[in-house]
Amino acid sequence: MNKQLTAVLTVLALGxxxxxxxxxxxxxxxxxxTELATATSGxxxxxxxxxxxxxxRGQLLLQLDQRVLTARLEQAQAELHYQTMHxxxxxxxxxxxxxxxxxxxxxxxxxxxxxxxxxxxxxxxxGAVAAEQMARQELAYSELRAPFxxxxxxxxxxxxxxVVHRFEAPAMLVLAEQGxxxxxxxxxxxxxxGISNGQSLQVEVGGLSYAxxxxxxxxxxxxTYLVQAVFAVxxxxxxxxxxxxxxx
Numbered sequence: 001m002n003k004q005l006t007a008v009l010t011v012l013a014l015g016x017x018x019x020x021x022x023x024x025x026x027x028x029x030x031x032x033x034t035e036l037a038t039a040t041s042g043x044x045x046x047x048x049x050x051x052x053x054x055x056x057r058g059q060l061l062l063q064l065d066q067r068v069l070t071a072r073l074e075q076a077q078a079e080l081h082y083q084t085m086h087x088x089x090x091x092x093x094x095x096x097x098x099x100x101x102x103x104x105x106x107x108x109x110x111x112x113x114x115x116x117x118x119x120x121x122x123x124x125x126x127g128a129v130a131a132e133q134m135a136r137q138e139l140a141y142s143e144l145r146a147p148f149x150x151x152x153x154x155x156x157x158x159x160x161x162x163v164v165h166r167f168e169a170p171a172m173l174v175l176a177e178q179g180x181x182x183x184x185x186x187x188x189x190x191x192x193x194g195i196s197n198g199q200s201l202q203v204e205v206g207g208l209s210y211a212x213x214x215x216x217x218x219x220x221x222x223x224t225y226l227v228q229a230v231f232a233v234x235x236x237x238x239x240x241x242x243x244x245x246x247x248x
Contacts, residue, residue: 024187026244029240031182038143040141049062077135080132090120091121093117098114150176180231185227186226187225189223192227203245
């Protein structure tokens, strides 16, 4: 918040009586800015959006170079194919060994060897399944798709840029969900005493009134409270617009 927001009292005349209505000045903000980043390292191949654009849920926003990841997946799939055949063959050998053993034509040691081979083949198969799933997931992690209809607030990467994950994934894009906005109001302890999460408020922006719900009441270091109220909008709205907030 770059300036102190002050509270005002509006006097409404109701016939012969006057009622004091608590009203506060606030600013609109994005309802829930969401930072997006790929869950794997790589080189950015393409970025399909710029800041300010509207995107639809599921739309491809960004993609890393997938050549190495695709090769890893193909290698994992080949290994899985081999381990599948090896597992099937080991199972057949075990079945034949058990049949011969039942007919007393096979020694205990030879049966144990067949069982061990089948167990090893099963372990190899399960490991190949896991490796193939991990390679497939890593390939999927190389793309960013919009989790909801949104406005792109920021873009931090360009094609050709290397993205390296160490301790924390760096943000690549920032989105704000369409259809929902937030208004932020700074109140004193006395003013915030009667406000709680889930409470209904009325927000006025640009001459239009919106029904809002308190999403958070956050204590701040300067001993004030930041009240955040969310509301639905049908038309695109920008952050930073002046707003009036009051109890309905």
